[in-house]
Amino acid sequence: MSPAPGLRALVDAHCHLNSGRLGAPVDEVVAEARAVGVETFVLAGVAPEEWRDQRALAARYPGAVFPVFGLHPQWIAEVDEAAVADGLAALERELAGAAPPVALGETGLDGLTPARKASLALQEGAFREHLRLSARYDTPIVLHLLKATGRALEVLREVGVPPAGGVVHSFGGAPEVALAYVKMGLHVSFCGSLTYPQSRRLVAAAAALPLDRVLIETDTPDQAPHPHRGEVNRPALLPLVLHALAEARGEPVAHVAEATAANARRLYRLPG
Numbered sequence: 685m686s687p688a689p690g691l692r693a694l695v696d697a698h699c700h701l702n703s704g705r706l707g708a709p710v711d712e713v714v715a716e717a718r719a720v721g722v723e724t725f726v727l728a729g730v731a732p733e734e735w736r737d738q739r740a741l742a743a744r745y746p747g748a749v750f751p752v753f754g755l756h757p758q759w760i761a762e763v764d765e766a767a768v769a770d771g772l773a774a775l776e777r778e779l780a781g782a783a784p785p786v787a788l789g790e791t792g793l794d795g796l797t798p799a800r801k802a803s804l805a806l807q808e809g810a811f812r813e814h815l816r817l818s819a820r821y822d823t824p825i826v827l828h829l830l831k832a833t834g835r836a837l838e839v840l841r842e843v844g845v846p847p848a849g850g851v852v853h854s855f856g857g858a859p860e861v862a863l864a865y866v867k868m869g870l871h872v873s874f875c876g877s878l879t880y881p882q883s884r885r886l887v888a889a890a891a892a893l894p895l896d897r898v899l900i901e902t903d904t905p906d907q908a909p910h911p912h913r914g915e916v917n918r919p920a921l922l923p924l925v926l927h928a929l930a931e932a933r934g935e936p937v938a939h940v941a942e943a944t945a946a947n948a949r950r951l952y953r954l955p956g
């Protein structure tokens with residue numbers, strides 16, 4: 685057994701440091717996170733116009749910030765078919781390029797609002813293409829699944845989870861659903877919602893999963909953990925998610941810290 689690293693070297697497995705809604709300079713946000721042991725940041729993709737900013741942050745923090753590119757289901761709900769087709773073509777060029785992203789996404793299905801529901805067919809086409817690209821370029825996938833879990837599971841079964849695996853980010857469902865994802869070869873990532881009072885179903889899901897399939901994330905700038913709910917989220921709050929996960933599982937915090945960081949490094953194939 686190697687010695688527990690305590691809270692050092694946590695990985696925020698899903699955040700948006702390139703967001704315009706951080707409310708503070710990114711250098712401050714990163715420094716504040718590093719001060720509490722969050723040293724690695726995986727930047728989830730939303731729209732093609734953001735990929736360049738993600739890349740710039742990766743260049744600014746080498747070995748600490750890693751970009752993921754994709755077409756977010758919520759972005760798809762706001763654009764037309766031609767924009768999605770262009771985005772998918774651009775995505776394939778990135779994958780074939782000299783510095784491909786560490787993963788593909790966010791992709792999946794989001795039926796939360798009527799507008800998003802109306803775009804589910806377009807979302808599903810893009811979702812299937814992300815899965816095919818993931819397999820073709822041997823890159824893990826980052827899934828955003830909201831109010832469309834049944835259909836998402838059908839698509840995943842039909843097209844197949846890519847060999848490089850993937851993660852269901854910001855998991856918010858029942859233990860059976862979390863276990864179904866794990867059975868398919870996916871990881872499950874918990875965010876601030878795990879810390880909210882009355883999240884008993886989520887706590888049960890966090891306790892039911894094999895530890896080697898669990899990740900932690902902030903989804904900065906959204907989903908700030910308790911007692912910061914409603915504030916702009918930041919990676920420095922990741923330890924609150926870690927503590928909630930350790931408590932749900934009845935395991936030592938240092939052990940869960942080490943395992944979730946190792947899981948993220950293995951899934952995204954991060955150096956170190």
Ligand SMILES: [Zn+2]
Pocket residue numbers: 698699700728790903
């Ligand atoms: Zn996100």
